[in-house]
Amino acid sequence: MPETEYPKPSVTTDIVIFTIRDEQLQVLLIERGMPPFEGDWALPGGFVDLSEDLTTGALRELEEETGVRDVYLEQLYTFGNPDRDPRGRVITVAFFALIPSERIELKASTDARDARWFAIDNVPALAFDHRAILDKARARLVAKLNYSTVAFQLLPERFTLSDLQKIYETIRGEPMDKRNFRKWVQSLNVVEETAERRSAGRQRPAMLYRMKNPGEVVIVR
Amino acid sequence: MPETEYPKPSVTTDIVIFTIRDEQLQVLLIERGMPPFEGDWALPGGFVDLSEDLTTGALRELEEETGVRDVYLEQLYTFGNPDRDPRGRVITVAFFALIPSERIELKASTDARDARWFAIDNVPALAFDHRAILDKARARLVAKLNYSTVAFQLLPERFTLSDLQKIYETIRGEPMDKRNFRKWVQSLNVVEETAERRSAGRQRPAMLYRMKNPGEVVIVR
DNA sequence: CCAAAAGTGTTGTTTATACACCCATGT
DNA sequence: ACATGGGTGTATAAACAACACTTTTGG
Numbered sequence: 001m002p003e004t005e006y007p008k009p010s011v012t013t014d015i016v017i018f019t020i021r022d023e024q025l026q027v028l029l030i031e032r033g034m035p036p037f038e039g040d041w042a043l044p045g046g047f048v049d050l051s052e053d054l055t056t057g058a059l060r061e062l063e064e065e066t067g068v069r070d071v072y073l074e075q076l077y078t079f080g081n082p083d084r085d086p087r088g089r090v091i092t093v094a095f096f097a098l099i100p101s102e103r104i105e106l107k108a109s110t111d112a113r114d115a116r117w118f119a120i121d122n123v124p125a126l127a128f129d130h131r132a133i134l135d136k137a138r139a140r141l142v143a144k145l146n147y148s149t150v151a152f153q154l155l156p157e158r159f160t161l162s163d164l165q166k167i168y169e170t171i172r173g174e175p176m177d178k179r180n181f182r183k184w185v186q187s188l189n190v191v192e193e194t195a196e197r198r199s200a201g202r203q204r205p206a207m208l209y210r211m212k213n214p215g216e217v218v219i220v221r
Numbered sequence: 222m223p224e225t226e227y228p229k230p231s232v233t234t235d236i237v238i239f240t241i242r243d244e245q246l247q248v249l250l251i252e253r254g255m256p257p258f259e260g261d262w263a264l265p266g267g268f269v270d271l272s273e274d275l276t277t278g279a280l281r282e283l284e285e286e287t288g289v290r291d292v293y294l295e296q297l298y299t300f301g302n303p304d305r306d307p308r309g310r311v312i313t314v315a316f317f318a319l320i321p322s323e324r325i326e327l328k329a330s331t332d333a334r335d336a337r338w339f340a341i342d343n344v345p346a347l348a349f350d351h352r353a354i355l356d357k358a359r360a361r362l363v364a365k366l367n368y369s370t371v372a373f374q375l376l377p378e379r380f381t382l383s384d385l386q387k388i389y390e391t392i393r394g395e396p397m398d399k400r401n402f403r404k405w406v407q408s409l410n411v412v413e414e415t416a417e418r419r420s421a422g423r424q425r426p427a428m429l430y431r432m433k434n435p436g437e438v439v440i441v442r
Numbered sequence: 443c444c445a446a447a448a449g450t451g452t453t454g455t456t457t458a459t460a461c462a463c464c465c466a467t468g469t
Numbered sequence: 470a471c472a473t474g475g476g477t478g479t480a481t482a483a484a485c486a487a488c489a490c491t492t493t494t495g496g
Contacts, residue, residue: 202468423495
């Protein structure tokens with residue numbers, strides 16, 4: 001602040017970007033090209049541009065890393081332990097994002113650094129306090145499964161109810177009852193049938209659904 | 222960050238401090254003694270000390286303003302709209318705190334500025350985006366009533382179940398069923414009877430309870 | 443004996459859970 | 470004809486909501 005200049009910390013945004021690939025919850029990590037933690041994996045992120053809102057900045061980072069826009073993004077928590085970065089005081093505003101699996105192929109084209117998806121249960125040692133950030137993001141996601149429709153943001157535009165159930169089961173790590181799950185989804189009133197079905201091999205074709213309001217996340221209960 | 226120096230925003234913490242006084246939910250505000258917004262009311266807060274964790278800093282602010290320690294404090298949200306402070310880029314990490322009514326008399330001794338408690342429904346125009354911060358804090362508090370024991374943090378050490386119910390009714394702004402409320406509290410298993418009762422005029426004395434683990438907030442459901 | 447808040451159970455309703463078989467298709 | 474995932478209903482249990490009277494004290 002102008003009048004009395006206080007020493008200022010650096011401020012970054014880091015993003016925990018989740019998707020579902022190969023029936024696993026996966027997270028996007030970037031290999032660090034410079035010290036500290038050179039060669040280690042870290043969450044994508046960057047410095048806050050002074051003219052940019054935090055969320056806008058996070059969306060920009062997200063697009064730079066993955067090429068996708070219009071995805072679900074939520075502010076997670078701000079991490080400001082004075083020792084979290086060996087170079088000095090760096091405060092990070094952490095976000096988490098959900099990207100439908102179909103959209104992730106666009107990724108990594110824009111960025112020179114090595115970026116990779118890791119299964120959540122197979123994440124290497126991370127730079128800084130990124131492990132704590134990741135853990136917090138995962139906990140938030142799991143908690144929100146119960147009382148919101150966030151997880152629907154991992155769906156492609158057209159999907160079957162089994163697709164959706166698989167997402168829940170993958171994130172929770174345990175099977176759910178098919179009939180109860182379907183009753184629950186229908187009762188939310190956020191999806192609707194399309195005229196199409198999807199045939200997948202020698203079995204009955206599945207009804208394709210779409211979201212009534214694609215971007216919308218509703219809180220239920 | 223050292224290598225490539227990026228321009229840095231200022232970082233502050235602001236705290237929404239709630240208490241219950243006169244059967245109202247009240248919030249502590251500070252009258253600004255300098256521009257911008259000179260003479261307006263604002264949330265207590267201050268610049269982040271570079272050697273201090275965000276939560277530690279917020280606790281320090283809190284103690285400076287109210288004289289109390291060991292109160293419930295939770296990180297709320299980080300507000301970083303580039304236009305939120307006319308002096309330049311200032312990002313604020315907002316917290317909310319709950320202080321038991323009995324403890325608040327200690328307050329304002331430490332600070333020269335004019336500090337006052339306002340009923341939540343009678344808050345004046347606020348400086349910066351503090352109205353938005355306050356609204357978010359209130360929404361969070363109300364939401365947490367349903368699934369946690371945060372509101373118990375507004376209780377004195379010994380309390381009656383009616384005291385607790387009044388807190389809920391005050392925050393919610395609507396009456397609750399006495400029997401159902403008491404059943405719910407008992408089922409949580411977080412309070413216990415003491416040997417004492419409290420007589421208050423010509424009526425049956427009420428059993429005094431205490432929390433089994435005073436600082437603990439549990440998530441229920 | 444009156445006023446005032448403390449204390450206490452039962453019933454109906456809604457919500458969540460458990461569970462098994464037939465269907466439509468491709469091979 | 471069979472293997473595969475798609476699709477459907479009912480019964481039980483648990484959670485929640487509504488509701489009224491007796492008790493204990495001080496004035």
